[in-house]
Amino acid sequence: MKGDAFDPDCPTRLILDRIGDKWSVLVVLGLTGGPRRFTELRGLIGGVTPKVLTQTLRAMERDGLLTRTIFAEVPPRVEYALTPLGASLRRPIEAIAAWAEENVEAVVSARDRHDALA
Amino acid sequence: MKGDAFDPDCPTRLILDRIGDKWSVLVVLGLTGGPRRFTELRGLIGGVTPKVLTQTLRAMERDGLLTRTIFAEVPPRVEYALTPLGASLRRPIEAIAAWAEENVEAVVSARDRHDALA
DNA sequence: TCCATTGGTACCCTTCGGAAACCATGAAGG
DNA sequence: CCTTCATGGTTTCCGAAGGGTACCAATGGA
Numbered sequence: 001m002k003g004d005a006f007d008p009d010c011p012t013r014l015i016l017d018r019i020g021d022k023w024s025v026l027v028v029l030g031l032t033g034g035p036r037r038f039t040e041l042r043g044l045i046g047g048v049t050p051k052v053l054t055q056t057l058r059a060m061e062r063d064g065l066l067t068r069t070i071f072a073e074v075p076p077r078v079e080y081a082l083t084p085l086g087a088s089l090r091r092p093i094e095a096i097a098a099w100a101e102e103n104v105e106a107v108v109s110a111r112d113r114h115d116a117l118a
Numbered sequence: 119m120k121g122d123a124f125d126p127d128c129p130t131r132l133i134l135d136r137i138g139d140k141w142s143v144l145v146v147l148g149l150t151g152g153p154r155r156f157t158e159l160r161g162l163i164g165g166v167t168p169k170v171l172t173q174t175l176r177a178m179e180r181d182g183l184l185t186r187t188i189f190a191e192v193p194p195r196v197e198y199a200l201t202p203l204g205a206s207l208r209r210p211i212e213a214i215a216a217w218a219e220e221n222v223e224a225v226v227s228a229r230d231r232h233d234a235l236a
Numbered sequence: 237t238c239c240a241t242t243g244g245t246a247c248c249c250t251t252c253g254g255a256a257a258c259c260a261t262g263a264a265g266g
Numbered sequence: 267c268c269t270t271c272a273t274g275g276t277t278t279c280c281g282a283a284g285g286g287t288a289c290c291a292a293t294g295g296a
Contacts, residue, residue: 005147005215008165011226013140015218018225020140022131029123038274047126049254050275064228074262075273085224092217095210097123100133106203107136108129110182156243167285168244192293193242 018063019093023048023056028082028089029097031066035081065089136181137211141166141174146200146207147215149184153199183207 004010018024026045030036036044042053057080060066065086071077082090122128136142144163148154154162160171175198178184183204189195200208 005218006144006162006164011222012215012218015222015225016140016143016214019214019218020138020143022134022138025134025138026124039272042274044124046124047254049256051255051277052253054275055253062229062232063225064232065225070274073273075271076261076275078274085221085228088221089217092210092213095213096134096137097130099207099210100123100130100137103203103206104129104133107133107181107183110203111180114180114182157241160243167287169246170285172244173284188243191242193240194244194292196243 018059019089021056021059023052024060024065025093025096027053027056027060027066027080028086028093031080031082031086032090035069035079038078038080041080060086136177137207139174139177141170142178142183143211143214145171145174145178145184145198146204146211149198149200149204150208153187153197156196156198159198178204 005012005016007013023045026048027041030041030044038053038057041057042048042050045053048056057066057068061068064083067081067083069079069081071079123130123134125131141163144166145159148159148162156171156175159175160166160168163171166174175184175186179186182201185199185201187197187199189197
């Protein structure tokens, strides 16, 4: 931690913005079990619309986090798979997810307590 | 990882959304060295506007991640400090930040390569 | 009297995320 | 020959959220 993440022009911020996208996090988690097709991912990740999923996947492909492979078949088949770079994100992301699961209750009760005296 | 983070109604998603807020991450990092005042944080975190910083701090207070202490002085003084719950977020957040710093170069070069053939 | 400091608000505008509808391809079925 | 179906998106529209700038209240000090 060199602290330069505070500088808005530091590229590290750029990464935080990408990870800050909740869908990217879920895509990484969704692809940990191996390659998946568009519709598969769409079903796996509840609540994502096709437009936003496309945007997310394109951006992650652009950043080298995953590959997009088109098979010239009918009906069309497109597979998404994590690159080694994308796979290396799993560990920190799972750390966040684990924290979330452990502390959901504390956060929710804090929120309820706060709302109670509002 | 129970996998229920994929369920949009799972409270874990709620946490991911909060962490997904890039400003929250930077606030946690900014408060690791001890309590700070509003203007201090504002200066430390480059590029944040007062409105958004206020929103972020209020939401984090609501969720029990930090405390907001007002001193009845003139000029007014307000200190923000991490709660134990908020402090426990440091470890996973620093893991993400470390990943970002290690892999910034790879991501940026992937992006450049992609843009080159566009 | 006028100014400076602090911790915000109020206002406005641009952008982004989300919902719903639509589309091109081509094999398969009738 | 015409229709149907599946896939992997795209297009359009809308409301909400993000962000920039200006401003404010309180009070001590010059």
